Amino acid sequence: MKFFVFAAFIFAFLAPSPAQTEDKPRPHAFESMDKDGSGGVSLEEYKEVHASWLEEKFKKIDKNSDQMISKEELKSARMQQRKQMMKMKEKLKSETPASPSPTPPPPPAE
Numbered sequence: 202m203k204f205f206v207f208a209a210f211i212f213a214f215l216a217p218s219p220a221q222t223e224d225k226p227r228p229h230a231f232e233s234m235d236k237d238g239s240g241g242v243s244l245e246e247y248k249e250v251h252a253s254w255l256e257e258k259f260k261k262i263d264k265n266s267d268q269m270i271s272k273e274e275l276k277s278a279r280m281q282q283r284k285q286m287m288k289m290k291e292k293l294k295s296e297t298p299a300s301p302s303p304t305p306p307p308p309p310a311e
Contacts, residue, residue: 233250234246234247234250236249261278262274262275262277262278264277
């Protein structure tokens with residue numbers, strides 16, 4: 202259990218969620234996680250939905266496939282994530298139209 206919580210914490214910072222990587226919005230994502238229809242998502246329901254995604258991310262970070270993430274592997278993954286985030290930021294910046302410059306205030310009345 203401690204491993205899962207630790208791994209989930211790490212991956213929250215390293216990779217976007219499946220919903221963030223999809224082009225189409227997922228209006229029923231919450232409902233698909235709320236398996237028992239309680240109006241909330243329990244830890245077990247959340248783990249069930251994200252287990253395969255979490256395992257996939259773990260395997261991507263664990264470059265030598267020894268079932269452990271070393272400090273070096275984690276550092277490398279973080280650097281890669283930062284590079285991806287910077288690319289996304291630059292892309293958004295280039296796609297966002299420049300805002301018009303503010304209109305200067307009128308000269309004081311005499």
